[in-house]
Amino acid sequence: xxxxxxxxxxxxxxxxxxxxxxxxxxxxxxxxxxxxxxxxxxxxxxxxxxxxxxxxxxxxxxxxxxxxxxxxxxxxxxxxxxxxxxxxxxxxxxxxxxxxxxxxxxxxxxxxxxxxxxxxxxxxxxxxxxxxxxxxxxxxxxxxxxxxxxxxxxxxxxxxxxxxxxxxxxxxxxxxxxxxxxxxxxxxxxxxxxxxxxxxxxxxxxxxxxxxxxxxxxxxxxxxxxxxxxxxxxxxxxxxxxxxxxxxxxxxxxxxxxxxxxxxxxxxxxxxxxxxxxxxxxxxxxxxx
Amino acid sequence: xxxxxxxxxxxxxxxxxxxxxxxxxxxxxxxxxxxxxxxxxxxxxxxxxxxxxxxxxxxxxxxxxxxxxxxxxxxxxxxxxxxxxxxxxxxxxxxxxxxxxxxxxxxxxxxxxxxxxxxxxxxxxxxxxxxxxxxxxxxxxxxxxxxxxxxxxxxxxxxxxxxxxxxxxxxxxxxxxxxxxxxxxxxxxxxxxxxxxxxxxxxxxxxxxxxxxxxxxxxxxxxxxxxxxxxx
Ligand SMILES: Nc1ncnc2c1ncn2[C@@H]1O[C@H](COP(=O)(O)OP(=O)(O)O)[C@@H](O)[C@H]1O
Ligand SMILES: [Mg+2]
Numbered sequence: 001x002x003x004x005x006x007x008x009x010x011x012x013x014x015x016x017x018x019x020x021x022x023x024x025x026x027x028x029x030x031x032x033x034x035x036x037x038x039x040x041x042x043x044x045x046x047x048x049x050x051x052x053x054x055x056x057x058x059x060x061x062x063x064x065x066x067x068x069x070x071x072x073x074x075x076x077x078x079x080x081x082x083x084x085x086x087x088x089x090x091x092x093x094x095x096x097x098x099x100x101x102x103x104x105x106x107x108x109x110x111x112x113x114x115x116x117x118x119x120x121x122x123x124x125x126x127x128x129x130x131x132x133x134x135x136x137x138x139x140x141x142x143x144x145x146x147x148x149x150x151x152x153x154x155x156x157x158x159x160x161x162x163x164x165x166x167x168x169x170x171x172x173x174x175x176x177x178x179x180x181x182x183x184x185x186x187x188x189x190x191x192x193x194x195x196x197x198x199x200x201x202x203x204x205x206x207x208x209x210x211x212x213x214x215x216x217x218x219x220x221x222x223x224x225x226x227x228x229x230x231x232x233x234x235x236x237x238x239x240x241x242x243x244x245x246x247x248x249x250x251x252x253x254x255x256x257x258x259x260x261x262x263x264x265x266x267x268x269x270x271x272x273x274x275x276x277x278x279x280x281x282x283x284x285x286x287x288x289x
Numbered sequence: 290x291x292x293x294x295x296x297x298x299x300x301x302x303x304x305x306x307x308x309x310x311x312x313x314x315x316x317x318x319x320x321x322x323x324x325x326x327x328x329x330x331x332x333x334x335x336x337x338x339x340x341x342x343x344x345x346x347x348x349x350x351x352x353x354x355x356x357x358x359x360x361x362x363x364x365x366x367x368x369x370x371x372x373x374x375x376x377x378x379x380x381x382x383x384x385x386x387x388x389x390x391x392x393x394x395x396x397x398x399x400x401x402x403x404x405x406x407x408x409x410x411x412x413x414x415x416x417x418x419x420x421x422x423x424x425x426x427x428x429x430x431x432x433x434x435x436x437x438x439x440x441x442x443x444x445x446x447x448x449x450x451x452x453x454x455x456x457x458x459x460x461x462x463x464x465x466x467x468x469x470x471x472x473x474x475x476x477x478x479x480x481x482x483x484x485x486x487x488x489x490x491x492x493x494x495x496x497x498x499x500x501x502x503x504x505x506x507x508x509x510x511x512x513x514x515x516x517x518x519x520x521x
Contacts, residue, residue: 168382168390175379178341181361182371183439184394 004137006254012143013212014250015150018243019205020223021230022157023198025242028231030174030194033088033096037104038202038227039220044107045072045203046210046219047115049122060125062145065207069200076199080192088191104220111217122210146208153201154243161239170194222265229272235282244283248275291350292317292443292474293338298347300330300337307333308498311347315443320465320475322485322506325495326518331478332374334495335445339371340364352442366394370441374448374478376432378420384431385416391438398440399471405434408464426457433461437468444468444475450484462488482514496520 024038048068053061080088083103087095130141161167172180173190181187209215209223229249234241249268256267275283293315300308308330315321325331336342338349340361349357356364370391378387388402406413409430412423420428429449436444450458465475465488479485486492486506494502494517502509502517515521 165389165393168386169393171381172379172390172393175381176377178361179373179377179379180390181341182339182365182373183390183435184362184365186360186362 001136002258005139006258007251008137008139009143010251010254011247012140012147012250013254014247015147015243016205016208016212016246017226017230017249018246019150019153019201020209020227021234021242021246022154022239023201023205024224024227025231025234025236025239026157026194026201027198028236030170031088031191033084034100035084035195035198036097036100036224037107037220038198039222039224040104040107040111041072041075041199041220042202042206042209042223042227043111043215043217043220045206046120046122046215047111048203049207049210050120053122060127061122061207061211062124062127065149065204068203068207072203073196073200076202077192077196079199080195081188084195085188085191089187104224108217108220115217117216117218119214119216120210121214122207124211128211142211146212149204149208150243150246153204154239157197158239166190166193226265226268229268233272233275233279233282235284238282238284241282241284245275248283290317291315292319292352293476294348294350295338296348296350298334298337298345298349300333300342300345302333302344306498308337308345311495311498311500313493313500315474315476317442318469318472318474319491320469320477320489322489322492323476323478323495324480324482324485324492324514324518326480328497329495330498331495332447333498335371335447335476335478339369339445341371365439366396368396368440368442369445370436370439370443371445372429372432372436372447372449374451376428378428378431378435380420383417383419384412384423387420387431387435388416388438391435392440394439396440400437400440402438405437408437408467409434424457426453426461429453429457429461430464433464437473441473444473445478446475447478448480449477450479450481458484482518486514494518 027033027035045068049061049064052064087099124142127142131138132141161170169180169185169190172183173185173187177187226249230242230245233248234245249271252267252271253265256263291314295311295313298308298311299306311334323331323334333342337345340359347357348355351367351369356367379390382390388405412427412430420431423431449461469475477485477488486509489506492504492506492509493500494514496517502513
């Protein structure tokens with residue numbers, strides 16, 4: 001029974017990791033641009049969640065996901081428009097890395113100045129203790145909600161990208177920016193909105209993560225690392241691969257913790273390493289000849 | 290009335306100047322051919338006019354409006370469509386999605402999905418397939434169809450016969466009267482002089498970034514053309 005328990009909880013955590021990764025994957029796929037400050041945005045969303053729920057006593061923090069996601073859509077849009085677009089269109093390989101790495105340090109220290117190094121978490125009210133029993137297995141309600149949200153995000157994103165006119169514009173821009181422009185697509189607008197979506201997903205993931213574990217202003221790097229591992233083992237540019245990658249890492253973490261309670265997210269990295277070693281093209285990636 | 294008027298156009302790739310003082314004009318309803326050897330600057334000319342190359346000097350007037358400083362996406366909105374050299378279909382989209390993408394500007398007019406399929410029956414019923422399964426000629430039809438979906442006033446076609454069998458090229462060129470009949474002017478870029486001259490009203494010859502000859506297509510002598518083309 002302990003295995004069923006571990007499996008279910010691992011999948012639930014994995015769904016969250018999938019959301020963490022897919023925002024980054026979207027940005028990499030559309031802009032060929034890695035945002036190293038992605039993890040800091042995840043942490044910022046968690047801080048916003050903590051302070052907002054302190055103001056709104058009695059409101060279940062799950063409801064805060066919606067306004068915080070909307071806020072971070074706006075933040076992502078603006079940051080892309082005023083900052084990241086300066087380097088995305090440049091042919092220089094180091095521009096994006098230097099800019100977003102520097103930006104991540106600025107954000108980290110700003111959060112440190114404002115909030116100190118206290119370890120925090122977001123309390124989900126009574127929700128974090130609620131669970132439903134299926135025979136001898138008990139499943140937490142919060143992890144289940146997390147998984148449901150993660151899957152809803154993946155389905156919504158997949159539909160938006162495959163079925164809508166703007167989704168086609170995103171794919172066209174990812175394929176060939178100049179040809180997309182010839183059809184009337186303005187790439188910077190596509191980039192701004194894409195970053196908005198990525199940040200909204202980062203915000204949701206950040207708040208849900210803060211409900212199940214703790215964070216400090218310096219947790220961004222660990223988040224970025226997990227997000228990165230998710231998209232690498234998922235296979236670059238594959239959304240469903242990212243979800244699968246998230247599941248694998250979530251399972252690895254919880255199974256690892258079961259045998260080795262002090263391991264933290266060590267076994268996440270072990271699983272990542274194993275996949276890269278034996279299947280370097282990723283789980284869903286196409287094997288290069 | 291002049292639909293496109295390019296005057297004194299100079300285009301640069303960094304320090305390298307690719308076009309020198311180009312003057313080209315297209316009347317409404319006209320088909321203009323632009324010929325020249327590899328590296329003459331034909332693609333550079335089309336890209337500059339379409340707004341993909343920003344480092345340029347000179348005047349580009351489209352439909353009475355100065356467009357030299359506008360980006361490609363805004364020029365597309367005004368009704369100029371480019372069929373890029375090498376077709377460059379969106380490989381991650383179906384044929385039909387490629388065509389629909391061509392209509393992204395929302396410009397309405399004669400050209401719709403059914404009309405494009407009617408123009409090129411060989412790609413009708415294949416909308417759900419991916420571009421890589423099509424032959425080169427069929428891919429070229431999709432590329433032209435995608436441009437038509439924007440209901441352009443001016444169609445720029447860059448080496449549409451490149452790498453295709455002559456019968457396929459004939460088939461594609463046969464679609465031009467139908468395109469013109471809907472009020473679209475065309476600039477065709479070709480390396481093959483005879484075909485370009487036969488399909489056009491007016492011809493410009495480019496050599497090393499300069500116009501070396503121009504005139505009514507019917508009136509150009511083969512000697513003069515080959516002289517202008519090769520610079521001999
Ligand atoms: N992206 C580029 N960067 C630098 N030089 C270029 C670029 N594209 C084309 N050129 C140069 O500009 C000249 C004209 O090229 P192009 O317009 O492609 O000619 P054509 O289409 O007639 O074959 C050539 O000398 C070519 O080497
Ligand atoms: Mg060319």
